[in-house]
Amino acid sequence: MVSPVDLLRRLVATDSRSPGALARPVAPDTITEETLCALIEEWLGELGFVCERQYPAPHRPQLLAQRCPYPGRPTLAFSAHFDTVGTEGMTVPPFAGELRDGRLYGRGACDTKGSHTAMLLALARLCQDPLPLNLMFIGTCAEESGVEGAPLLGLGDTPPDAVIIGEPTGNRLVTGHKGYLWMELAVHGRAAHGSTPEAGDNAIYRMAEVIQWLRHLAETELGQKRRADFTPQTLAVTVVAGGNKVNIIPDQCRIQTDIRLFPGTDTAAFVRDLIARIKAEIGQTVEVLSLHGGNGFGAIPNSPLWRAMAAALAAAGRDTAATTVNYCSDAGAFAGFGIDTVIFGPGDIRQAHGPTEFLELAELEAAIPLLTATAHAFAEADTPRSPYA
Numbered sequence: 593m594v595s596p597v598d599l600l601r602r603l604v605a606t607d608s609r610s611p612g613a614l615a616r617p618v619a620p621d622t623i624t625e626e627t628l629c630a631l632i633e634e635w636l637g638e639l640g641f642v643c644e645r646q647y648p649a650p651h652r653p654q655l656l657a658q659r660c661p662y663p664g665r666p667t668l669a670f671s672a673h674f675d676t677v678g679t680e681g682m683t684v685p686p687f688a689g690e691l692r693d694g695r696l697y698g699r700g701a702c703d704t705k706g707s708h709t710a711m712l713l714a715l716a717r718l719c720q721d722p723l724p725l726n727l728m729f730i731g732t733c734a735e736e737s738g739v740e741g742a743p744l745l746g747l748g749d750t751p752p753d754a755v756i757i758g759e760p761t762g763n764r765l766v767t768g769h770k771g772y773l774w775m776e777l778a779v780h781g782r783a784a785h786g787s788t789p790e791a792g793d794n795a796i797y798r799m800a801e802v803i804q805w806l807r808h809l810a811e812t813e814l815g816q817k818r819r820a821d822f823t824p825q826t827l828a829v830t831v832v833a834g835g836n837k838v839n840i841i842p843d844q845c846r847i848q849t850d851i852r853l854f855p856g857t858d859t860a861a862f863v864r865d866l867i868a869r870i871k872a873e874i875g876q877t878v879e880v881l882s883l884h885g886g887n888g889f890g891a892i893p894n895s896p897l898w899r900a901m902a903a904a905l906a907a908a909g910r911d912t913a914a915t916t917v918n919y920c921s922d923a924g925a926f927a928g929f930g931i932d933t934v935i936f937g938p939g940d941i942r943q944a945h946g947p948t949e950f951l952e953l954a955e956l957e958a959a960i961p962l963l964t965a966t967a968h969a970f971a972e973a974d975t976p977r978s979p980y981a
């Protein structure tokens with residue numbers, strides 16, 4: 593069988609940079625998730641998986657691969673996103689898979705082709721030595737553009753009972769992350785000649801008040817709320833744009849905000865409340881131009897999969913403590929489907945998206961038996977179907 597390093601190098605060499613949001617049309621010959629999906633589909637087909645592609649948008653595939661020979665037995669899925677971020681600013685060759693000091697360098701090596709590699713090799717081992725367990729692999733698209741693909745998966749009548757989301761966790765068990773909310777907001781004013789500001793209504797001044805109010809909210813009640821195991825909630829104004837010309841009083845100003853909220857937050861209610869409070873407290877009318885979000889994720893404590901992974905980590909002499917991470921992932925979507933979900937994979941998130949992205953090969957090699965041992969523990973637990981049911 594191919595070695596972990598050779599498979600990882602092959603996946604890194606298979607350019608799968610995100611072409612952007614799902615809503616953005618893909619021009620002919622643009623790189624998408626397509627080639628990597630085909631490669632993984634071929635790998636799984638040879639292992640006897642039945643593969644189905646789903647296209648939430650043209651040229652943006654998601655892969656549902658199933659090997660389910662045991663009716664009535666639980667199904668364990670591995671899932672990882674196909675897309676990577678771009679290569680701008682990289683100082684190592686992005687697709688060459690250079691090896692140095694026990695590391696493989698390249699875009700996606702850490703996020704998240706290391707997880708793909710560990711999962712594909714673990715599945716190959718599990719197929720050689722079959723357990724009374726049904727197996728699935730789910731590849732997603734458009735994760736890097738804001739966790740867009742996974743929520744659109746059609747899992748049909750037989751969704752998996754449990755899913756491990758492959759992201760760089762340093763081979764630790766991750767059971768939660770915050771959700772995110774990206775908003776574009778506008779305030780409107782009235783244009784006038786720049787020499788007679790009193791005749792207009794300056795939208796930038798109005799928005800300046802809104803920005804100060806948001807900053808105060810971030811530094812007080814939003815950011816000071818504490819929840820065990822999670823880093824504080826955040827809100828940042830990240831883009832501001834307003835006005836048209838130096839001698840015209842601006843009639844509009846727009847901002848974008850990046851907000852990270854604890855899992856379980858009703859984001860629609862959060863936004864409604866935010867807009868109402870801005871009106872009530874500082875008298876500004878704010879229009880929500882766009883809204884995009886990804887679910888937070890909080891695993892069911894001691895779920896069957898959580899216990900199986902903790903058992904696998906314990907058997908390998910590793911830290912079994914569950915932890916949470918700052919980044920968002922497909923896990924929120926799968927947990928939202930009612931599936932027992934955890935996040936696990938080789939690599940350090942600090943390397944992800946960076947100019948010298950790499951993966952420690954020792955971590956990759958350690959991840960494979962941890963995944964197979966988790967599958968064994970999950971199968972042996974005679975897991976009841978979905979713990980959420």
Ligand SMILES: [Zn+2]
Binds near residue numbers: 673703704735759760
């Ligand atoms: Zn990722």
